[in-house]
Amino acid sequence: MSESGRATLSVLRQGSTLRCIVPFILFAVAGFMLNASVYSHVSSYCGIAREIATFVSAAVFFALFGASMVKPSLIDRRLLTTVAVGCLLTAAVALEFGLMLQVPWATIVGLVCLSVASAWAATLVACALVSLPTAGAALASIAAGVALGEVAVVIHPALPYNIGAIEVLLCNLLVVVLMHPCAGTLLGEISSSEAPASLELSNPESFLHPSHGLFACVLLFSVATGYGLTLGEVDNAPASFGISAPMVVLAVLWMIISGSRDREDTLFSFCVLLVTGGLVIAPFMFYSDLSSANVLIRIGVRCFEMLVWLVVVAVGRRNPLALLPTFGLVRSLAALGTDIGAVAGHTTNNLVGTNADVAAMVAECVLFLFVALMWVGFRKFSFSAAICGIVSMGGVGYNEASGEKGAMNRVISAGEGLYGPVSREVPVAGEGAASVAAEDEPSQATIEERCRVIGQAHGLTEREIEVFAFLARGRNGQFLMDHYVVSRNTVKSHIKHIYAKLGVHSQQELIDRVEHGE
Template identity: 30%
Template sequence: MEALGEKRPAGAVRGFAALLLVLGATSLMNGSIFPQFDAIFMFARDISVTCSAATLLGLGLAAYRAPHLLGHRAVTGSAVACLIGGGIALAIGLAAQSPAALVAGASVVAVGRAAVTVSVGLYLARLAAHGAGLAIAAAYTVQLAASPAAAAVPPQLGTALFLAFPLAALALSAGGARSFFEDSRGRPSPSDMSVTRPASFLAPFSALFGCLLLFQVAFGFALRFDEVAGAPRTSFFSAVPLALVALYVVFSRRRFPADGVVQLSALAVMAGFLLSAQPLLATGGPAADVALLNAGNGLFSMAAQMALVAIAARNPLGAITTVAWGNGVSALGSLVGAAAGMIANGATEGNPLLRAAIPAALLLVFAAYVMVGLKRFTFADAIDGIEPVADEATAPAAAQTPEEAFAARCEAVADEYALTPREAEVFAMLARGRDRSYIEEALVVSRNTVKAHVKHVYAKLGIHSHQELIDLVEG
């Protein structure tokens, strides 16, 4: 077995493809599958989403309390069985217009999709920080840009793709996720370890998960409020802000700007609610309220996924809990928001004044949460606050010398900013206070070569002085 926390080779392109397949299945579900449900049994969609949320929360709780119950083969095999068996029942329910078969099939498929979501999240946690950021930013951008096309997919084709995408995502991600299940074997549960190492594990009701829940309530509301023929309103322009973030990640070697993305997300969501509360501005035009709401929630989902992946990477023993519980809380928030959207739709039919009042009330609640609830919370602090749990069989944290701890920090920074092996050597020497003459002699290279390496290191780290470099390592 590999040492705890050791990264296996994993490709950002593979991670991008796996995540895009999961997100694509979600777009097809909302735009193509769920509208078919309404003609047979309208509550089938809510039951299936509830099953997905319950499965994710159940996996997260099991991984937190009794991780030995979650074998990789059992989880993967169950996911495949659910997707195939549930898919058959779902197809029968749609063809025969059978509510019982439809609910059973959709619910079983939802269980399988939940397991696939965890598998893909764990695979992304195997990537270097920059690679994970690229995969996540690109996948969410493409998904949001293509989501308007989901409603135009023929029903039978949409159903087939909805069932095939998760299976393909599982095939791409299962190998990379395996080590997280193996790491948990023979070790105490995270709930036990968190007693003595509280900074290493996220509590189930931490501020991060509360943030995920409330933002996803806004997403669920946007999904169902003023929906057309059972399908959510969409706009291609929603993807523009996400594309800008993706370009930033591509051309910048700095850390993924999670908190900046969340702030941009909050502005977009509040602007979307404001337009929703002003019918004269929102109707008859290019659905600017929808574009803003979907963009805001897409931005937040991108940042939240990156936060969950980064936390899982810092502590592999808590990775399954973090990914499963985080996605479960998000699904629960979407469910609550969707219910609010449905209630709002029904209320506005009899009283048009509520068409403006309901979004205005949600705007007030959301703004209050952003200004008060998130005043002292940042994603960066949530990630950096997780203390990695070292493999006690090889390198217990308590046994690390100061030099070993310093070397580990240098290695982590080099990995985060995608430094080359030689740049990482130069960076470590600079962090120890070595001058360029020392580096020239130690590496047996010319002065100009050293200058070039130092220049590249400074550029990738986004710094301009030696003191900034030292502060980065110590911070």
């Protein structure tokens, strides 16, 4: 076993790590009961309820992405936790009424409220994972949680819809209660920080842009998730996939004990092969009781889910302000893709009994699109390289008056991200960073003179030298937009050219160059 494997296994005994494993088990059980008990009952009188609830989940996560990028002060932990608990109580009443009496509107209200609460519960889990003291603890929590969650699903007995609904609600409530204190400090500092949309202008390599390949990959796999979940349903419940548990456990053990630097990309290739295999044999399973296609797809998407969690947490450990935007967009696309895949799965099921040729054509279209898009877009895509490309912005929560570290500083100064070393602890290059970066400088004129000398030596234009000086004094992108009365794209273009000519990747690196007169 590698040294990293032994270190990862050792942290499993830590209390904080064990606490972060529990939500994955609870989410897995809740998801299983929701699909196998609640949705299977609801489909008999309101089949569209599942798609509506999933779409609302996508909308909630997209709202999280937007709020955390533009106005993080809206991410109020106490308020949103109160809203989540209120939604769970509302869902309990609405589902009790809607499921028992088969009232469509009450059922939809209950499932929508459940989606909102579940979204906030997952957000708390992401923040708690990033707040763990070491990268090994985060890796152990995610890997062990996914594996144990799959085992819990396999051994969990089928329950009546009313008991299943109660269990789903309790699982989400327990996650909120467990994670609320763990995520508190980090969420508090994120909500009081400068807007990432502003910081991203001067620190473009500290955030994953929405056009990044990760998000397209998540969307594709989520379509496969929805398709595999609904394909060949038995009594409107997902097909059995008991053999998936040992396979997922083996994949998790390999992730933990492997010392390979590209193990994440190897796992990704494994996921692609499994999903492709499941889609290939899907048409042959239409008239049999076998669920081989579902099992292969299930194993692939579960391993991919683990990989995405690892990626999101790795991004958050390198730049905590990128955590919620990345997580929100990932989960929004995941929910949207699942909805699309579920529609394709339902369409296939409906056609099997009437026109098997058309049903097979739908299945092969899904296969072709998955393989073609993976081949065209992700032949050279590397998860490890994508994460290592995130440039750390440093500690956001640093209190200059008291000299104390906040949660964000502890994340940055932990020394290691999940995918390699992170940068040393430095202040964020925003308004508050100016005094730290320039505290040893005799005057603003000295900064401007240094910027002019460095700028002329590297071929900067007069306007670029002016922008360079503002950035060196800690000014952000929003300040430049207001000062020059120009668009976001214009400022972004100036900063991009300056960074390219100077050979830097973040505003902090730029400030360091001016400090050292390089």
